Amino acid sequence: MINDENKSIDYKSLAYNIGFALLAGGLGALLGGKMNEFSTINKPWFTPPAIVFPIFWTILYILMGVSTYLVCGNKTDKKFKERACFIYLIQLLVNVLWTPLFFRFNLYLLSFFWILLLIFLVAIMIIKFYKIKPISGYLQIPYILWLIFASILNFSIYMLN
Secondary structure (H helix, E strand, O other), X not given: OOEOOOOEOOHHHHHHHHHHHHHHHHHHHHHHOOHHHHHHOOOOOOOOOOOHHHHHHHHHHHHHHHHHHHHHOOOOOHHHHHHHHHHHHHHHHHHHHHHHHHHHOOOXXXXXXXXXXXXXXXXXXXXXXXHHOHHHHHOOXXXXXXXXXXXXXXXXXXXHO
């Protein structure tokens, strides 16, 4: 936890939060199945090269972990903090489940609506995180922007396939 008097960092807790987010992302990748089939479907012209996805997601999961660490280590109303952490866990579960919907089962339209749900949950999470520790909300902005881009990409793939 962060000690507000001397701004010390609990590196074990920070590593745990980052590791947890990265493990969730890894679980999603495992559940996603054969993602190499992505190269065989019709994609819009603005689809990034395949290497961009794991790099971006790794950065986003690290930011999620740091942001969660800042919220969980903050001295605030316990009930409010628990609600923020709960929405974080729910959005993380929805995030993990999007991958198999899209890649394993090729449910492109359902995946599109699923990612819209995820965007909604992340928006709520950002607001709750911001109220506890503003920087933790700001750290989630790249995530929601990426999800908005991913939703456009998802819908375009649905339309092309």
